[in-house]
Amino acid sequence: MRPHLSLLAICTAGLSAAAAAKSSPVEYSTEPGYKNANHIFNTIQDSMRQWGSSLHHNGVSFFLATVPAGTQFYHGTSRSSFVNGTEWLAFEPEHAMNFARPHMGPPRRDPQHGGDEKDGKGDKGPNHEELRRKSNTPPVEEAQSDEDAKGYLHTYAAAKHLRLVYIDGMSAGKTQKGTLDSQDVLLFNNTIGNGDSGRQGPGPMGERERALGACELAEDTWAGRIDGVLRMEAGFEVILCDFERDLSLVNIIQVNSESGERGPGPKHDDDGKRPKGPGGPGGPGGPGGGGGGPDSSRWARAVSARYTGIGGHRVSLNYDNFITAFTYDIDLFPKDAIHPRLDHLSYAELEPIRRDLTATILTHDPREFSWDWQATTDMVITRYSEELSYFSSERMVSMESLRAQIGMLLEPFLDYSERNAVNEAERCATQFIPLPYQESPTIPARAVHGVTHSICATLLEAAAESDLSSAQKRIKELMEYLDWTTWKQCRGCQDNEICVIPIWPMGSVEDYAHPQCKDALQPYDSSEENYWGGFR
Numbered sequence: 001m002r003p004h005l006s007l008l009a010i011c012t013a014g015l016s017a018a019a020a021a022k023s024s025p026v027e028y029s030t031e032p033g034y035k036n037a038n039h040i041f042n043t044i045q046d047s048m049r050q051w052g053s054s055l056h057h058n059g060v061s062f063f064l065a066t067v068p069a070g071t072q073f074y075h076g077t078s079r080s081s082f083v084n085g086t087e088w089l090a091f092e093p094e095h096a097m098n099f100a101r102p103h104m105g106p107p108r109r110d111p112q113h114g115g116d117e118k119d120g121k122g123d124k125g126p127n128h129e130e131l132r133r134k135s136n137t138p139p140v141e142e143a144q145s146d147e148d149a150k151g152y153l154h155t156y157a158a159a160k161h162l163r164l165v166y167i168d169g170m171s172a173g174k175t176q177k178g179t180l181d182s183q184d185v186l187l188f189n190n191t192i193g194n195g196d197s198g199r200q201g202p203g204p205m206g207e208r209e210r211a212l213g214a215c216e217l218a219e220d221t222w223a224g225r226i227d228g229v230l231r232m233e234a235g236f237e238v239i240l241c242d243f244e245r246d247l248s249l250v251n252i253i254q255v256n257s258e259s260g261e262r263g264p265g266p267k268h269d270d271d272g273k274r275p276k277g278p279g280g281p282g283g284p285g286g287p288g289g290g291g292g293g294p295d296s297s298r299w300a301r302a303v304s305a306r307y308t309g310i311g312g313h314r315v316s317l318n319y320d321n322f323i324t325a326f327t328y329d330i331d332l333f334p335k336d337a338i339h340p341r342l343d344h345l346s347y348a349e350l351e352p353i354r355r356d357l358t359a360t361i362l363t364h365d366p367r368e369f370s371w372d373w374q375a376t377t378d379m380v381i382t383r384y385s386e387e388l389s390y391f392s393s394e395r396m397v398s399m400e401s402l403r404a405q406i407g408m409l410l411e412p413f414l415d416y417s418e419r420n421a422v423n424e425a426e427r428c429a430t431q432f433i434p435l436p437y438q439e440s441p442t443i444p445a446r447a448v449h450g451v452t453h454s455i456c457a458t459l460l461e462a463a464a465e466s467d468l469s470s471a472q473k474r475i476k477e478l479m480e481y482l483d484w485t486t487w488k489q490c491r492g493c494q495d496n497e498i499c500v501i502p503i504w505p506m507g508s509v510e511d512y513a514h515p516q517c518k519d520a521l522q523p524y525d526s527s528e529e530n531y532w533g534g535f536r
């Protein structure tokens with residue numbers, strides 16, 4: 001595993017020697033096998049973390065995931081009895097509480113077709129029925145009318161080790177920014193919401209269709225090897241295909257009905273009504289209010305507690321065998337998009353990804369051994385994040401000081417019997433990569449190597465610059481390429497504050513650009529421009 005270092009001059013005279021004329025980590029990453037190394041590295045780093053997955057909100061990757069038997073989940077509903085069939089589960093009770101409330105959907109127009117209260121659009125088109133029929137899911141029965149008046153929080157435990165497909169990014173965020181591309185475009189070929197009559201295009205939610213579609217894939221295409229899908233919005237959630245098969249009931253409690261009244265649901269500007277589609281575990285609406293206020297305060301603490309990970313080893317991902325659009329020969333950033341998109345790609349262009357995803361599911365087990373590449377990316381980030389930021393800052397006063405500090409950082413990789421910049425960069429780059437993966441690199445191994453090599457080579461080059469601004473320019477370009485979300489973390493929040501970033505449907509453009517510590521009871525300011533724009 002010794003990539004061709006075309007861009008780095010052999011620099012035997014040491015750190016002060018002049019480096020090659022031109023360098024760019026981006027160019028390095030275009031070498032075969034190293035394409036999109038930065039994005040794949042961040043995909044691994046952000047996985048199952050509310051922080052990174054909210055900022056890098058357009059996931060284009062799929063992971064095999066497992067949740068250990070016994071793990072507790074929450075489901076909010078207007079029903080007081082065990083829920084059957086395909087439904088939503090939240091990892092955090094605060095998330096499910098948003099749905100533990102009286103039935104608030106539109107009148108059930110067509111009881112014959114199941115009168116599905118979770119389907120906010122009242123979409124009973126043929127497509128919907130077709131999906132339901134194929135997925136063999138019984139129509140959800142009418143809730144008893146007396147149950148409609150109250151809200152219930154159900155606690156379930158996984159009755160077995162669940163086998164899930166994790167759809168990364170903010171994949172439960174019903175936005176038009178691309179958070180749904182990997183489902184609606186790649187998995188479902190833009191069929192979601194086609195039965196919708198009252199609205200232009202797909203929308204507002206299409207969640208029941210997505211759930212039934214995913215479970216149909218699980219049953220047919222994926223040969224029953226998958227129990228559901230794992231996604232994220234304001235909290236991680238599971239769409240579980242068969243509640244009665246895979247869950248044990250722990251308890252059902254009736255929630256304070258006033259608390260249910262606070263139930264959220266984004267404002268909707270078309271008709272002045274809230275979209276009533278399911279937004280998550282258990283029912284209509286999405287977590288959080290339209291733009292601010294008390295609704296978000298209920299879940300903001302719980303959600304921010306999972307910024308750095310779902311915790312408790314509740315989810316394990318198979319990092320050695322995952323599928324990411326970043327490794328395919330397609331343009332994911334049309335018109336210089338900041339976040340990857342799939343909606344401009346044809347069915348045929350996406351077919352290799354679908355095919356490989358199916359093959360991976362059919363041949364790999366979510367629970368088989370895989371290297372914890374997220375832990376490896378953590379080592380890289382904790383080693384370099386702060387120093388890169390410092391080196392590029394105004395607090396760095398002179399080239400001599402920068403060169404000396406880069407020297408200290410790279411010292412362990414310099415062999416003074418034989419100074420050689422290529423070998424130095426390579427020793428530095430492979431520091432965190434286990435030997436077997438250096439010898440036969442996998443996708444995550446290449447991504448980590450691509451990123452660490454960019455860092456090490458850029459630092460060597462920066463140290464070889466003669467003036468501070470040129471050196472810092474190299475480091476700033478590197479940081480732009482790396483795009484680590486650690487650089488957006490707030491510092492020094494008080495104990496009544498959380499660091500606020502946009503989490504659909506909440507948050508402003510400013511929250512995205514400059515996350516700040518804010519009062520956890522008033523995290524979102526509805527007067528600012530909403531980051532997410534309209535609703536899906």
Ligand SMILES: *[C@@H]1O[C@H](CO)[C@@H](O)[C@H](O)[C@H]1NC(C)=O
Pocket residue numbers: 081082083084141244
């Ligand atoms: C759900 O399934 C269980 C077990 O199959 C059954 O006993 C129960 O009556 C069902 N509940 C409803 C509401 O259909």
Ligand SMILES: *[C@@H]1O[C@H](CO)[C@@H](O)[C@H](O)[C@H]1NC(C)=O
Pocket residue numbers: 189347
């Ligand atoms: C995917 O969608 C396109 C456009 O609607 C359609 O022409 C094509 O037949 C679909 N392909 C499959 C396999 O469903």
